[in-house]
Amino acid sequence: MSMADRQRWDGKYSAKNFNAPESHPSEILQTYHDCAGGTNAWDLACGAGRNTRYLLQMGYQVTALDISPVALERCRCIADNAGDRLQLLELDVDTWMPPDAKADLVCVTRFFQPRLIELVHTLLKPGGIFIYESFNERYAQRRPDMSPRFLLPLGYLRNISDGMEIIHLADGMPGQYYISRAVLRKPL
Numbered sequence: 442m443s444m445a446d447r448q449r450w451d452g453k454y455s456a457k458n459f460n461a462p463e464s465h466p467s468e469i470l471q472t473y474h475d476c477a478g479g480t481n482a483w484d485l486a487c488g489a490g491r492n493t494r495y496l497l498q499m500g501y502q503v504t505a506l507d508i509s510p511v512a513l514e515r516c517r518c519i520a521d522n523a524g525d526r527l528q529l530l531e532l533d534v535d536t537w538m539p540p541d542a543k544a545d546l547v548c549v550t551r552f553f554q555p556r557l558i559e560l561v562h563t564l565l566k567p568g569g570i571f572i573y574e575s576f577n578e579r580y581a582q583r584r585p586d587m588s589p590r591f592l593l594p595l596g597y598l599r600n601i602s603d604g605m606e607i608i609h610l611a612d613g614m615p616g617q618y619y620i621s622r623a624v625l626r627k628p629l
């Protein structure tokens with residue numbers, strides 16, 4: 442992640458007219474979060490916190506992290522009553538060394554980084570689940586301006602699922618062929 446990327450995200454979240462494109466939680470998180478066997482949840486690249494807020498509402502202890510301090514401030518605001526059930530971390534996942542086997546659930550939405558699966562493997566407890574949703578390379582047809590480095594290669598989720606239990610896997614759904622999703626469980 443370059444400094445320019447961080448500034449771009451800070452600028453986006455600072456904009457007066459910033460309106461979270463979607464303030465509702467991801468459907469895949471709502472559908473599958475209770476496959477997790479415990480309440481320690483992590484929201485990586487949490488943005489303004491729509492999924493963090495949902496996890497808190499569902500009773501999880503949440504660690505939410507993002508490179509943008511402005512995003513984290515927004516996240517803190519919407520999760521006002523969380524108290525010590527919410528920990529916010531400002532960090533760059535490109536260089537982050539996650540702690541071992543902490544999480545019952547790791548949620549990542551609308552974010553792609555090639556070392557994501559390595560981080561998730563380390564962070565998840567055995568039996569923990571990874572819930573993922575992001576734009577795949579077909580999205581370039583709708584948004585040719587978007588850098589391909591942020592788009593998930595087709596087939597990537599199947600490749601990284603090796604050795605994990607597949608609870609759900611889809612490289613595009615009817616009407617949303619440009620979104621890929623996975624719910625994977627780390628073996629015991």
Ligand SMILES: C[S@@+](CC[C@H](N)C(=O)[O-])C[C@H]1O[C@@H](n2cnc3c(N)ncnc32)[C@H](O)[C@@H]1O
Pocket residue numbers: 442446450485486487488489490491492506507508509512532533534535549550551552
């Ligand atoms: C499209 S937003 C998605 C936010 C949230 N997950 C959601 O679905 O609403 C992508 C987020 O990734 C964060 N981000 C980008 N690069 C990052 C990095 N290297 N480390 C941590 N966060 C990063 C940005 O600041 C931004 O908040």
